[in-house]
Amino acid sequence: MSKKTDQKIPLDINKTASYLDISEKRLEKLIERRILTANWGKYRQLLRFDKKVSHIEEGSVLNQQSNELELVRGFPKIRRALLLESAIIKNFETADSVAIEEKMNGYNVRAAEINGEVLAFTRGGLVCPYTTEKVRELINLDFFRDHPDLVLCAEMVGPDNPYVPKDIYNIDSLQFFVFDIRKKNTGKPYSIDEKRKLADEYGLAQVKFFGEYPVRDASQKIMKIIEELGKDKREGVVVKDPEMVLQPMKYTTSQSNCADLEHAFKFYNDTGRDYLFSRIVREGFQSVEWNENDEELQKRCIQLGQSILIPMVETINKVGCGERITDDVQIRVKSLHTAGKFKNYLQRLGVEAVFEEPVKEDDQYLVRIKKLNKSTNDKTESIWKGDYW
Amino acid sequence: MSKKTDQKIPLDINKTASYLDISEKRLEKLIERRILTANWGKYRQLLRFDKKVSHIEEGSVLNQQSNELELVRGFPKIRRALLLESAIIKNFETADSVAIEEKMNGYNVRAAEINGEVLAFTRGGLVCPYTTEKVRELINLDFFRDHPDLVLCAEMVGPDNPYVPKDIYNIDSLQFFVFDIRKKNTGKPYSIDEKRKLADEYGLAQVKFFGEYPVRDASQKIMKIIEELGKDKREGVVVKDPEMVLQPMKYTTSQSNCADLEHAFKFYNDTGRDYLFSRIVREGFQSVEWNENDEELQKRCIQLGQSILIPMVETINKVGCGERITDDVQIRVKSLHTAGKFKNYLQRLGVEAVFEEPVKEDDQYLVRIKKLNKSTNDKTESIWKGDYW
Structure with missing residues (x-):
């Protein structure tokens, strides 16, 4: 994901190593090998982990601009069950029951207040300018005023989605569905109850909750849920320990x-x-x-x-027939400045994309984006010309 | 394929490097890195190239036991057409016509006389003891007496086939179908005419010849052939320059x-x-x-x-249900000694296989072999136990 730059990362090695609980030497290596690497432009002070490093998840973001260092932990990979029944029994046997929530099909985002402003991080720990604008519009920002120490982990879902557009959810544009609330620094998650209550308090949209079931009955229940979700082409479920101590597990349609x-x-x-x-x-x-x-x-x-x-x-x-195939997505922005920033952002990621003329709509702009899938176009063309694979 | 051994390869570095037209230093590196590596046991003097090395194909075999060094060139990879018409026109435009031969589904073998005995090499340049016995039974060995400088490139096809057993060809046990005749050392192939005539002279079985067609008509003809071959589940065709100067091309059903x-x-x-x-x-x-x-x-x-x-x-x-799945193949041998040698050979290749009790049949033995596909068995079992992927 990250582009090579020769930016020096200004960092207090001693303080940072001690905070991350790794040796100074190791920290220097991480920077040298660009495993710990800077966000771009204005967010250069936010360093992201491009890989898992001992106890620190991939996509974790280290904020070193504040007086105290702080860490927004990367969102942990959720393991997938292939045989639901055996996997539930094996992985949740020490819990009485499991909570079932919907796994929505969009993109994973973490929102947090960083140095006084709310930012949205992608899975890899990049500040996405589009998502950041959207999050600020979509959620009640009082949440972060009252809880600057918390991170909202959510799925961004809907058609105005430049990564995974889906129109199966009856969402007009884009919505931010909270599925986890976690503490900064430790990454410790709230229990399901606490999380749902707190999110409700601030009127935050949440992923659907299908209930809590005894471990032994869960797989039968889930199969029925999966069957129903499948009919609407929805993605699946996440099975969680209600206390959020055991690792969650996903299963899809x-x-x-x-x-x-x-x-x-x-x-x-x-x-x-x-x-x-x-x-x-x-x-x-x-x-x-x-x-x-x-x-x-x-x-x-x-x-x-x-x-x-x-x-x-x-x-x-x-x-x-001479056409170029593209992956067509769209964004809706209040300010064209955000579209411009997002265009730069994709460029930096190495995504070839054509932004069409913005279409004015009431108080916002619709911008259609054509992402070019170079390898498929080039390969197919060359085979039409008689090349071998 | 090759197992590590600490065998020293006895080799005249100077003479060999000069023969192969590479530097001594390079030759020593090839040996050190086991890219040039010995066959086993009795055939240790036959060195094989585990990778392509400059102009020398992977699977080439260097015989350094004879007075003169000699090389059985690896069989060149045949490129595959994805769009037949464009590929024929692009790749054969300098030929007037193309010859179409059947591509049979078995395993590729090269037979040659080496130090006075006929041996059969697998694609990788290993002397396969089973194939060697079979080749000696199946072909008129006068061919090699008269042409010790030639290599027969053939497909071993039939049900008694420990690699790719197929019963679609109406073959009782195993047959050796010549598709190329090439010179030792240079690897230069005979033209289609010369090859078919010479093979006929010695009564050697050959792959089916579908005729020679002008380049512009060929793809239409081939599509019809492919349709017919497909009905019998046969594999496909190889398109060849009749002079065997241009590289051949394959296309399958x-x-x-x-x-x-x-x-x-x-x-x-x-x-x-x-x-x-x-x-x-x-x-x-x-x-x-x-x-x-x-x-x-x-x-x-x-x-x-x-x-x-x-x-x-x-x-x-x-x-x-607690079963272990296996890949079931069989061989038919005149001598149980060959079965024993083949068992050792598979072991050395790292293939886990169970050889069942030989069944006596007139003048030979049928030996059923169960190859164990460990990774699939283990992974499937672990998922039944509730593990994640």
Whole structure:
């Protein structure tokens, strides 16, 4: 993600090493190897961890501008169940019950107050200018005035989404759905009860809560929930220890899985091999756990085959006709200045994108963005010209 | 493929470097890094190239036991067309016509006379004891008496095939189908005419010849051939310059492609991600080139989805019932000594395999072999126990 720059990072090595509980030597290495690296421009004082470093998660952000150093911990990767029943029993056996929340399909964001302003960090710890503007519009900022020591972990969901646009949620533009509240520095999460209560208090939107179930009954309940979510192409659930001591676990619908593949195979040569493989494996295990008969399995095979081949065939045909294929997303901004900042931001990330003329709408602008998937376009074109793979 | 040993390779560095046309220093590095490495046991004097080294193909075998050094060149990788028509025109435009031969589905073997005995080398340049016995039984050895300077490049095809068993060819046990005749040392191939005539002279089996066609007509002809081959689940064709100056090109049937996937996904976690991806891409391009309508594309999607999911679901279910899944192959040998040598050979390759009790049949023995695909078994079992991926 990070672009190489020769910026020197101004840092109190001694103080920082002691705060992070690592040696000075190690800290210097991290900077040298750009594992600890600066955000851009105005946010250069916010350093982000490009990889996990001992106890510090990838995407963690170190704020060294304030008097006291502070750390917004990276959002921990949630493990995925392939066989729901066995995984719940194995991983939650020491809890009485599990809480089920919806896993929404958008992008992961952490919002926190940093040096007096509310910022939104992407998974990797970058300050996203678009998300930051949106968060400031969407949430009751009193929350941070009252709780400057807390981090809101949320999914940004909706069609005006430059990363994962989805129109399945009945959201007009974009919404910020809280799923975790965590402490700065330690990353310690609130329990489910505390979190939902606190978020309610400030009127924050939250991911849907499906209830709390005894560990032994949970997988049956979840399968029913998953079936319903699937009908709306929604993504899935996160299974959580109500106390948030045990690690949460995710489980997703086949429909979301296939929608992922369908989108990915439009850009087949930009798609990671692992991305494909892991989704196929999920289908296999779900079919087995759901004890599908021949007809149901057949339906799943068709779904899978179609999700992969049809978008790829379309792409090959389009490129054969001289078209360039693009990943079309859009943002809605109050200020064109934000669109400009976001354009720079994508450029710095190395994303090739064309921003179309903004369309004025009442008090905001709609900006359509075409991201170019170079590798798929180039490869397809070269094969049309008779090249080998 | 190669196991580490501390065998010293006895080698005249000066003479060998000069013969291979590389520097002595480079040669020493190749040995040190085990890129040039010895065959086992009796064949230690036959060194094989584990990687391509400048002009010398991977799998090349250097014989340094004879007075004169000699080299059996590795069989060159044949490039694959994704869009047949463009690829033929681009790659064969300087030829008047192209020759079409069948690409059979077995394993690639090179047979040559080395120090007075006929040996069979696998793609990687190993002397396979089973293939060597078979080659000696199957071919008219006068060929090598008369032409000790030639290498027969062939596909070993049939059910008694410990690598790629296929019963689609109406072959009882195993057959050796010549597709190239090449010179030792230079690797220079005979023209198609010369090759077919010489092989006929010695009564050697050859891959099917579908004729020679003008470059501009070839892709239409090939599509018809491919359609017919597909009906029998046969693999495909190799398109060759009749003079064998331009590099040949391969093109395969969807049925063979899907059969590959079906076999591979029984052992889904042992299957390479690239293996999967490349086969999917082939389906996409074939569908486009064949200008398929919705119904035909739908059929292809179903075929693809089934080839992937059904064997995986079967494997997950079997392992869930406590079975270990294995890749079952068989060999037929005149002498149990050969079976023993082949067992050692697989062991050295790191293949875990169980050899069943030989079954006596007239003048030979049938030996069934169960190859264990450890990664798929272990991973599936652990997921049944509730582990994450």
